[in-house]
Amino acid sequence: MPKPKVVLGLSGGVDSAVAARLLKKDYDVTALYLSIGPEAAGERDAARVAGELDIPFRVMDISDALERHVKAPFAADYLSGRTPLPCARCNPLVKFPALAALADELGAEYVATGHYARRGTSPEGRALLLKGAPANDQSYMLSRLPQELLRRVIFPLGDYDKSAVRGLAREFGIPVADKPDSMEICFIPDNDYAAWLERRGGTPPAGDFIGPDGGILGRHGGVHRYTLGQGRGLGVSGPHRYYVSKIDPEANTVTLSDGSDLMAETVFCGEPNWIAIPDLTGPREVTARFRHARTETPCTISPRDGGVLVEAHAPVRAPTPGQLAAFYDCDTVVGSAWIIK
Known part of the structure; x- marks a missing residue:
């Protein structure tokens, strides 16, 4: 019986490389490197990993989509006094659609990444996004994924932490096992976003x-x-x-x-993306993350003026326009919305 097909985003880093090795046991894996243009730095390592694992390797240029959906809004946010969150925009608008496009071309049912998160299914049949291992959980950055993409996703590293993945990489003999993690925004490799904005002009x-x-x-x-x-x-x-x-x-x-005026107990958010529920129809008790840090604050969320009113049970420091509020019920992501004020 043929194995089910999956398209894996292979970045050239250790996480996606280990994800590829884990997937290969049960799936017919095709690796896809998403090239962002001149700033791209991982293609050679990604091709090397794919060769070592003997899996097909493809490259897709996503530079135009990245400019339209991520770079231009990133610049506009900073010029408007907001603080953007580019990875959270890229995942649902660029990265995962690119993986799904190749999957459709190849007749693959699934897509996969090396993110530290898990996927489940609700009793009603909704695709659920669940936290990964506590030390490395990346569910916050994935909380904009819509149902049509999330239901196709496999997260092979969901039950692992980073140290375990490094150990697996060495055990498997993966050539990038000791490659340092990248902490920068992919299109700003020197992490100097102000200089990047100034090179674009109009600052x-x-x-x-x-x-x-x-x-x-x-x-x-x-x-x-x-x-x-x-x-x-x-x-x-x-x-x-x-x-x-x-x-x-x-x-x-x-x-x-x-700094005493930075604390807030009410936050208004817009453009909600509901995952665990079809819609927010009344008040609901959740915990919320207002930034990528692991801190969660108990809150009551309610529908308000097409968005979400978040009433924190304890003051929250500097909820920042342009960032996400992600809402949780234990390990399950209920949904997310962009902080407006």
Whole structure:
């Protein structure tokens, strides 16, 4: 009996390489390297891994889709005083659709990645997104995946932590077993997003740092260089440590405070993506992550004006426009929505 077919996103890193080796036992695997253009750095390693594992290797240029769905919105967010989350946009709009497109071409039912998450099915037949191992869980960044993509996904590393995956890579003799993890945004390999924005052009000029009372505290290097809650790299001294508490692109000012005004108990979010439920029809108790960190806060979420009103049971520090609020019921991702205010 032929094995079911799966298209795996092979990045050239250790996680996807181990995922390929684990999948090969039970699936007919085709590896796909997603090339993002001149910044791409992993194609040679990905091809090497595919050769060692004797699996077909394909390359797809996703640079146009990445520009349209990720890079341009990334730049627009920073210029508008928001803090974007590019990976969470890329997964449902670029990466997973690219994998699904090749899967459709090859007649493959499944797609797979090396993310640390798990997939399940609800009693009603909905595809569920579940947390991966606590130390490496990546469900937050996957919480925008729609049902039509999620139901096709396999996460081979869902039950492993990073150290176990490194151990498997060495046991399997995978050539990238000791390759360092990449922590940067893929299209900004030096991690200097402000310089990247400035090379694109159209960034705002320097302006004033102001206090809550409107008094001038110093000069900033352009509002695109700051994010809500930031406390480092401000270059302003005073009677206390300063934090960014407001960014106003129209006035070209960045407000600094002692941080006491950064706590919030209500957050409004838009564009919800419901996973475990078809829709939010009334108040629901969840825990929420307001950034990629593992911290979860008990909250009540309610439908409001086409979006989601989040009422935190304890104050949350600097919920930031442009970031995600992901909602959980124990290990299950209920859904997510973009933080607006």
